Amino acid sequence: MTEPTPAQLQPLPDDWQRALAVVAHPDDLEYGCSAAIAAWTDAGREVAYVLASRGEAGIDTVDPATCGPLREREQRAGAAAVGVRTVEFLDHRDGVIEYGIGLRRDIAAAIRRHRPELVVTLNHRDTWGGVAWNTPDHVAVGRATLDAAGDAGNRWIFPELTERGLAPWNGVRWVAVAGSSTPTHAVDASAGLERAVASLLEHRAYIEALTDEDPEAYARGFLTSTAEATGQRFGGRPAVAFELFSR
Template identity: 80%
Template sequence: MTESAGTPLEPLPGDWRRALAVVAHPDDLEYGCSAAVASWTDEGREVTYLLATRGEAGIDTLAPEECGALREREQRASAAEVGVERVEFLDHRDGVVEYGIPLRRDIAAAIRRHRPELVVTLNHRETWGSSGFWNTPDHVAVGRATLDAAADAGNRWIFPELAEQGLEPWDGVRWVAVAGSTTPTHAVDATAGLERAVRSLLAHRTYIEVLTDEDPEAYVRGFLTRSAEETGKRFGGRPAVAFELFPR
């Protein structure tokens, strides 16, 4: 438990039109926040997904070239379930993503290209809260780089080569929202989007069948429902998706 475990969560700000969600792997967003994404797209907001890898190292029985193509297809189908049409991949190598200048540049370029007001990413800390489970290096690297790239994107003297490529600075990111945080501050009502979130995660069926012997739909529905209900205890009793919000 964290110190803020009983603190009520505030509603995530709603005065924005475009979001860019940046994560390491296919399924990261579906485990983290797709019910919120479904609500946003219902409201007419634009959401784009950016993935650092294609998840090609995620299934032991499939060679990376086969696995990457399959997981890309599953990710595009998954995004469509929650109203996301644009899904981009950076092609960093799954499992060995490195925090550093190349990753920051790639994410800053995407921020300049899509010009979001809200950037979403996944837990960038070393562990998953009170569980004590160690986070993966890819999650840590991508989350950290995303927080930094939100500032990089607005500074014309950082990565000046991007402007030469036609990507002018974008200093319009107002918040970075981190899903799966150990210290959430805000939340989004998951009631309307939860059923589509289930379908969205279930679209990663090949990967899920490797993770569990449980029926895939029962596993997905149970996981997402429990998570939303637990978060809802700090959000007026409504099922919810939690975020740690960093204003800029």
């Protein structure tokens, strides 16, 4: 019996100027969608990063007090490699980030500060494609980001943010979820793939703790294979996939 052909992914809308990417840890964006971000900054769009934690619990052989500043430096360098200058940290505790009012408030505040039209986050579901368990941090931050996109525009939710000078922002038009097992849209990764590799390589301490493989071979292999697999549903061009939620 012939397997059904997967539906082709649609181009992500490009009629926007400002994006905010919200994820749990340093390296989440570099593994997920930095080739798309490079394409966006090339086109003159503004992209800012907000990370819920500093990734301080991410390297078993490095204590959190040392690891947090190390991974922050790697994240700022990784962002710069794809043209992103603004990187903020919310200082939730790595590994035990909790979905709830506090996290939603912090992300809504970031959305009000940056006033994006597009919000980007990472897979908020329990698994990666039904075959690997997702981490609680990814689930909490992804879900809270989807909720905070609405919270940010409602003056009666978190009125304390208005009192702090953060006026409601109801201008989020889409939330794009990277790493989804049910993507709907994609961005051509051709021009940004080399910078995406360079961006992931900035997380060298993390990669060297994760694998014995040569870091460049590891980063290039992972990102290239993922982009090429996505490209099979995007006209044969290497691509970054997103599940797009309109607002």
